[in-house]
Structures are given as C-alpha cells and as structure tokens.
Amino acid sequence: MSDSAAAAKKAFGIRLRDIRLDANLSGRELAVRSGMRNTKISRLEHARQNPTETDIxxxxxxxxxxxxIPELIAVLREIEQMWVEYRREMRAGQVHIQSRSTPLYESTRLLRAYEANMVPGILQTRAYTVAVLTASARLHGTPLTDVETAADARLSRQHLVTAGNGLNNYSFVIEHGVLEHGFGGDAVMEEQLDLLLRVTRLPNVALGIIPPWRERTIRAGEGFYLFDEQLVRSELWSGGFRTRRPEELAFFVRLFAHLREMAIYGAAARALIERARTSYAQTQETS
Known part of the structure; x- marks a missing residue:
C-alpha cells in the first residue's frame, strides 16, 4: 500500500476513535451499544482492519x-479507491484499462504529468506503447493477446495533445533517464524521440526534462498524473494509487511545482533529446 493510502486509512481510524471519545464511550461501552466485539473496535481504531459500511x-x-454516516461512508469509499491492485484490474484486460481512461483525458483541461522511467502514456508512439504494455503483461502474468488492441486504445487519445484544439493543455516533466530507458530497442526509441521533439514545439504543451547534472531540491520518484485539480493517479510496481482528496491533490500540485522548477524547456530540452536520438541512431548503424 502506498504511503498516502496507508496514512488515509490510519487517519480514518483516528476519526472513528474521536467520535467514540466525543460520545464519552469506552471501547467496551461502544461494543455493547453497537453489537461489535471490543477487539474489533480496537482494530478499526488502529487501522488494523478495514471497516465496512455496516460498521460505520x-x-x-x-x-x-x-x-x-453519509460523510464517513463517502470517505471510506474514497480510501478504498486509493489503492487498486493491478492483478485485479488486469483480469478485465488491458484494453478495458486503456479504454476507460479516454473520457477522463477528454474532459481534463490541464493535465500535469511526471515520469521518471518512461515516456508519459499520451506521448508514446505505438511501437513504444506495445513494448511497455508487453513488459507489463509479462510482469503480471497476463495474456499478451490484447496488447496490440490496448495500444490502439491508448493512442486513440493522443490527438488531444497533437491537434492543439485549445481546450486541452499539458505540462509534462520527465527525468533525463526516460530518454535512455530503451523500451522496444534502438529503432523504436529513435521514433519515440522524434515524437518528443515535435511535441516540444506544440503551443498547448510544456515538456520539461530534469537533466542529470541539475542540483536537486527533491528526489526522483514514482510517476503521477494530475487531472486538473480533481484527481491524481500514480502507478507503482504492484498497484495504482488514485485519489480526489483535497489535501492529497494540494500535495501533488506542490510536488509538481518543485519538479517543474528543476526542468529545462525549449531549445535546451530539445538538445538533450537530440543527443539521445543520435546515440540510438549510431547504435543502429554499428549493430
């Protein structure tokens, strides 16, 4: 479980405890009144057991x-959605996962995204996307049969960036290592970097790269996507964190601002991309 999800779960347990204390009830007295076991009350207050809506x-x-009751149930449901296990999600297939995100991207007016290890999904070429989704399927032991269709589903929203309709705006920050992590091999990466070069010139896009020599004010970390100031989503090895909690959204807004301050843009960013692209091209020529 992510640190944020664990903290939210702990805070909810403290909220339940405070409600009990405000009612001047001991744990045993609450057990008598509610019909719960006293041990369960203790586990709920210390976040060692997840409450149900009936418990609330x-x-x-x-x-x-x-x-x-309505407020607490709403918070409980939000906490439950903060952590989604990939294996459970991927049972529905990668096509489902990619397709269901399209309406969210369409309705978002400002997408802020940070990635430390791969190109942001909406900026990926098809070949790069296939390589990424294939790696994910192999890691989680899911079928490879729907990778191609899932890649098409992901790319179906790329026009929101490249069309420049004035409605959807994007701010991306990536670590320099993204340019060096060769998903799909040299030819795939050369094509991918060509796309990034074009993206840096789009009027609705700000693409920043944090260079390796830049003095850091914050560490590199897990990638995250901030959809307006309504939803934040972050993907880790074994699951995905997502939340609409205002305090979490405010934290990620501040975090993105720190990351953006370390990034370089425009001609300076294109120089880094060109350098990486040339390296992949030379490797192809000598192999």
Missing amino acids: RQWCAACGVPHL
Whole structure:
C-alpha cells in the first residue's frame, strides 16, 4: 500500500476513535451499544482492519451521530479507491484499462504529468506503447493477446495533445533517464524521440526534462498524473494509487511545482533529446 493510502486509512481510524471519545464511550461501552466485539473496535481504531459500511452505520448510531454516516461512508469509499491492485484490474484486460481512461483525458483541461522511467502514456508512439504494455503483461502474468488492441486504445487519445484544439493543455516533466530507458530497442526509441521533439514545439504543451547534472531540491520518484485539480493517479510496481482528496491533490500540485522548477524547456530540452536520438541512431548503424 502506498504511503498516502496507508496514512488515509490510519487517519480514518483516528476519526472513528474521536467520535467514540466525543460520545464519552469506552471501547467496551461502544461494543455493547453497537453489537461489535471490543477487539474489533480496537482494530478499526488502529487501522488494523478495514471497516465496512455496516460498521460505520453501527458506529455512528451507537455514538448518537447518525448524521455523520453519509460523510464517513463517502470517505471510506474514497480510501478504498486509493489503492487498486493491478492483478485485479488486469483480469478485465488491458484494453478495458486503456479504454476507460479516454473520457477522463477528454474532459481534463490541464493535465500535469511526471515520469521518471518512461515516456508519459499520451506521448508514446505505438511501437513504444506495445513494448511497455508487453513488459507489463509479462510482469503480471497476463495474456499478451490484447496488447496490440490496448495500444490502439491508448493512442486513440493522443490527438488531444497533437491537434492543439485549445481546450486541452499539458505540462509534462520527465527525468533525463526516460530518454535512455530503451523500451522496444534502438529503432523504436529513435521514433519515440522524434515524437518528443515535435511535441516540444506544440503551443498547448510544456515538456520539461530534469537533466542529470541539475542540483536537486527533491528526489526522483514514482510517476503521477494530475487531472486538473480533481484527481491524481500514480502507478507503482504492484498497484495504482488514485485519489480526489483535497489535501492529497494540494500535495501533488506542490510536488509538481518543485519538479517543474528543476526542468529545462525549449531549445535546451530539445538538445538533450537530440543527443539521445543520435546515440540510438549510431547504435543502429554499428549493430
């Protein structure tokens, strides 16, 4: 579980404890009134067990605060959505995962994205996307049969960036290592870097690269996507973190601002991309 999801779960347990204390109830008294075991009450308050919606209703009724039930259930559902296991998600197939995100990208007016290890999905070429999705499928032991279709589903939203319709704006920050992590091999990377060069000249896109020599004010970390200031999504090895909690959104807005300050843009960024592209081209010539 991500640090943010774990912290939210712990905070929810503290909220339940505070409701009990405000009602002047001991754990044993709450157990009698709610019908729960005293040990369960302790586990819920210390975030060692996830509450159910029924637990929330019983807790609030026993503490005399039934008006808090809708609010707490909404928060509980939000916490449950903060951590999504990839294996469970991928049972529906990669096509489903890619297709369902398209409406979100279409409705987002400002997408801020940071990646440390790969090109942001909406900027990937088809061959690069196939290489990335193939690697993911092999890691999680899922079939490779839908990779090509899933790649098409991902690329179906790329026009939102390249068309420059004035409605969708993008701010990307990537680590320099993204240019060196050769998904798909030299030819695929050369094509991918060509696309990044074109993207740097689009009026609706800001593409920044954090160079390796830049003095860092914050460490490189997990990639994340901030959709307006409504949703943040981050992908790790074994699962995906996502939330709409205002305090989390505010944190990632600040984080992105720090990362953006370390990045270089325009001609300076294109020089780094050109250098990496030339390296891949030379490798092809000598192989």
